[in-house]
Amino acid sequence: MSDNKKEVKIERIGTCAYCGQIGHIEASGELSQAEVDAMATDMCICLDAVNAKRKKVKEAKIKEFVKQKFVTDEMCNFLNEAIELLNKDDFEEFTFKQYPDKVTKIWKDNSGSLNIRIRKTESDEFKA
Numbered sequence: 001m002s003d004n005k006k007e008v009k010i011e012r013i014g015t016c017a018y019c020g021q022i023g024h025i026e027a028s029g030e031l032s033q034a035e036v037d038a039m040a041t042d043m044c045i046c047l048d049a050v051n052a053k054r055k056k057v058k059e060a061k062i063k064e065f066v067k068q069k070f071v072t073d074e075m076c077n078f079l080n081e082a083i084e085l086l087n088k089d090d091f092e093e094f095t096f097k098q099y100p101d102k103v104t105k106i107w108k109d110n111s112g113s114l115n116i117r118i119r120k121t122e123s124d125e126f127k128a
């Protein structure tokens with residue numbers, strides 16, 4: 001591997017996806033225009049861009065919680081996909097019933113917050 005190859009940052013011009021405002025960004029020349037536009041959108045302070053950022057933060061927080069609560073990648077990916085659909089406003093809520101007694105509900109409330117509740121429907125009982 002060559003270590004002479006430094007990432008050179010140049011001034012790039014990106015456009016906010018929401019308001020169309022142009023931003024000057026220091027970015028690698030190797031980034032695609034779409035990536036530079038995404039950075040400009042991230043930096044923009046228009047209402048839509050700010051709301052989109054808030055959505056992303058909420059989504060990341062819920063996904064982090066899911067990661068802690070569900071051990072398999074399969075389950076995490078499945079739930080993460082549901083979270084993304086909720087955040088796109090394609091769905092209002094999901095309920096997953098997992099064998100034998102675990103019920104996970106994910107929903108978006110009126111304030112736009114994402115919620116998750118994992119409930120065990122049966123208590124563990126044992127007698128000897």
Ligand SMILES: [Zn+2]
Binds near residue numbers: 016019020041045049
């Ligand atoms: Zn904007």
